[in-house]
Amino acid sequence: MSDEMMVQLLQLSQKYQSKSAREHGLKRLQNRLWHISPTKLVSISLKYQIKDVFEHAFSQLVQLHVNKLDCDILTIPVWNTLIMAKEQLDLHRRIVACEPPPMVHLTRCQDRKTCDDDWRQVWWNGMGRFLLDGRNPLSFDDAMRQFQDFDYGAVCPDCWRQMLDFCKQGKAFTHERRLIDNTCQELASRLIKEPTFDSFNDSCNSHYVILITKFLMHHRNFRGDDWKFRRLE
Numbered sequence: 001m002s003d004e005m006m007v008q009l010l011q012l013s014q015k016y017q018s019k020s021a022r023e024h025g026l027k028r029l030q031n032r033l034w035h036i037s038p039t040k041l042v043s044i045s046l047k048y049q050i051k052d053v054f055e056h057a058f059s060q061l062v063q064l065h066v067n068k069l070d071c072d073i074l075t076i077p078v079w080n081t082l083i084m085a086k087e088q089l090d091l092h093r094r095i096v097a098c099e100p101p102p103m104v105h106l107t108r109c110q111d112r113k114t115c116d117d118d119w120r121q122v123w124w125n126g127m128g129r130f131l132l133d134g135r136n137p138l139s140f141d142d143a144m145r146q147f148q149d150f151d152y153g154a155v156c157p158d159c160w161r162q163m164l165d166f167c168k169q170g171k172a173f174t175h176e177r178r179l180i181d182n183t184c185q186e187l188a189s190r191l192i193k194e195p196t197f198d199s200f201n202d203s204c205n206s207h208y209v210i211l212i213t214k215f216l217m218h219h220r221n222f223r224g225d226d227w228k229f230r231r232l233e
């Protein structure tokens with residue numbers, strides 16, 4: 001089944017309130033999530049009211065450069081939320097890069113002042129650079145992986161290991177994922193109301209969907225408006 005047919009099935013489902021057509025279209029869409037651009041997925045998921053696809057697409061959008069996105073496809077609520085979420089994530093990233101978690105020394109630490117000073121310096125040289133690198137900013141997980149192999153100078157080895165464990169479990173490093181997940185869910189619940197088909201008989205059962213799919217495959221010149229992804233109102 002082509003992507004075009006997938007969209008036509010969703011269109012069919014919407015027009016005739018067919019649960020079967022929607023399920024067939026969604027099955028194909030789920031398999032194609034990583035092959036269709038996030039902006040197109042947002043457009044499809046808004047038009048056909050598909051929550052999980054919208055959440056997937058939005059979480060991908062947040063990772064991309066704004067200048068590379070086609071703002072004509074995204075709606076104003078999506079665009080505004082995206083910009084606000086990205087600003088919050090950027091601020092959080094800069095705070096983490098510049099503010100190391102306060103050192104908690106172990107009893108074996110011989111020189112707490114030196115340990116403390118070097119911890120701050122090593123954090124800035126390592127984590128600061130990994131997170132703020134303009135050309136290749138690392139994710140928090142990747143930054144931590146690189147940081148744990150970093151030369152930790154005169155930091156007490158025991159204190160160093162303890163601080164690495166602390167950082168890996170700390171909220172600072174999971175904040176990004178939580179913020180993105182919460183934003184996706186909140187926005188999806190505001191913009192999307194999935195059809196329940198409760199009050200309709202499925203006028204387009206599985207058998208009919210198979211016939212329609214065959215029909216579409218033999219009439220590939222037929223084109224709906226869906227794939228043009230015009231700005232949605």
Ligand SMILES: [Zn+2]
Pocket residue numbers: 104105106109110111112115116155156159
């Ligand atoms: Zn120490």
